[in-house]
Amino acid sequence: MTDATRIPVAGTPGYDIVVGRDLDALIPEALGAGVRKVLVVHAPTLGAKAEALRAQLSERFEVYLAEVPDAEAAKRIEVAAFCWQVMGQTDFTRSDAVIGLGGGATTDLAGFVAATWLRGVKVVQIPTSILGMVDAAVGGKTGINTAEGKNLVGSFHAPAQVIVDLAWLDTLPRNELLAGFAEIVKAGFIAEPEILDLIEADVDAATDPTSPVLRRLVELAIGVKARVVGEDFTEQGLREILNYGHTLGHAIEHAERYQWRHGAAVAIGMVFAAELSRLTRGLDDEAVDRTRRILDLLSLPSTYPLGRWKTLLATMQRDKKARAGMLRFIVLDAIGKPAVLNGPEEHLLFAAYSEISA
Structure with a gap:
């Protein structure tokens, strides 16, 4: 892990946004000692990374993966319901957690799923795009879209931590970066x-x-x-x-x-x-x-x-x-x-x- 910058978000609850490179070692600490089960909500292109994350965390946590559609197609009630189904079938409790791994749409969805399961469980956001890093994953706004408009259904739900690993940007397509x-x-x-x-x-x-x-x-x-x-x-x-x-x-x-x-x-x-x-x-x-x-x-x-x-x-x-x-x-x-x-x-x-x- 290179030198990391911690940017605090004040208020209740407060949390840190950590910026740096090669920050995987921070994820277990961000989840905390009380968590037993973790749902990793991830974009389709990040399947290999999600598997690697599951392997990294499996010594301390029971880890389940939920692959969701790319971009705004993830932010639909049917996709949220799929995530809730996984959590229900694996007996997630209020002391368990969600990780959002992907761009802004994925972190929006993951935050919404965490906010609504049992009226709120912990979420750690790991944004992999510029949009996610500077906006969507920061601030605790979560939401999904409806036929009538964008983000009309949602909740305010602060993450436990946002881990902004700039190494994700090295392979990001240039048009997405811009x-x-x-x-x-x-x-x-x-x-x-x-x-x-x-x-x-x-x-x-x-x-x-x-x-x-x-x-x-x-x-x-x-x-x-x-x-x-x-x-x-x-x-x-x-x-x-x-x-x-x-x-x-x-x-x-x-x-x-x-x-x-x-x-x-x-x-x-x-x-x-x-x-x-x-x-x-x-x-x-x-x-x-x-x-x-x-x-x-x-x-x-x-x-x-x-x-x-x-x-x-x-x-x-x-x-x-x-x-x-x-x-x-x-x-x-x-x-x-x-x-x-x-x-x-x-x-x-x-x-x-x-x-x-x-």
Whole structure:
């Protein structure tokens, strides 16, 4: 195990996010002495690693594997029910645990399964993608999708620990690596401008899994989320800023039947949010232009067809962030200064959307 950085998440319960390389030795400690049985929920491509993890843990724990579909296909009630069935048939008790091994969708599902089994058992998250490391596995938001929208069913359930092993990124396909960068960029715009500076200074180093620059970016983005979640675990106020770019982004994912990567949809959502910020909060032109410039450096999209607007608007009106039918958006007064925009008039929304339309 190389030197590891521990980023604490305050609150009750508090926990650590550990960042480093070759961190497998930390997993038994994270599970704790009271656990007897462990369910490893894993993506299909990680079957060999899940078997290796079972072998590693089998001296101390009874380990069961649950292979689930890849990406958003994992986040369905039928898949959660399969995991519950495995736990029921193997007599999991309230003192047992779940491990989420995979990308953001896998950790979302694993967290939801842990949150709902016997009203809550321990979960340790081992994210294997950039998206999972800086966003999905951090913060205790768990959820599954329905036909009506993304993450409409879920629970807040804090992990016992999040183990961010950067070695997973060495073999991650480059398009997945870049898509995950949307969440890092988001953290830069809402709270940590150093992220934007580092990407602009040397995008090749920023996206090299072995570079200290990428590790710095991951730690900065995790730090933003850890601070916010520590102050507002159940999203009663401050935590909403983490939704920058996500209202439209989730609607695009729904429109694309979840065939798009989350980061690609959020990238477009951030450009929309920047344009909406310019119209409603006076965000300066340079900040809007910088949004497009950074996303272009990362080969992330910034436009979407004009003719899809009505469908997207209808989906956004069902978004979990809406209140009493009123749409809510996270916007920027300036870089690093997010704000909530309540119930903007539809003509302003369309005007902002027109600016991102292909």
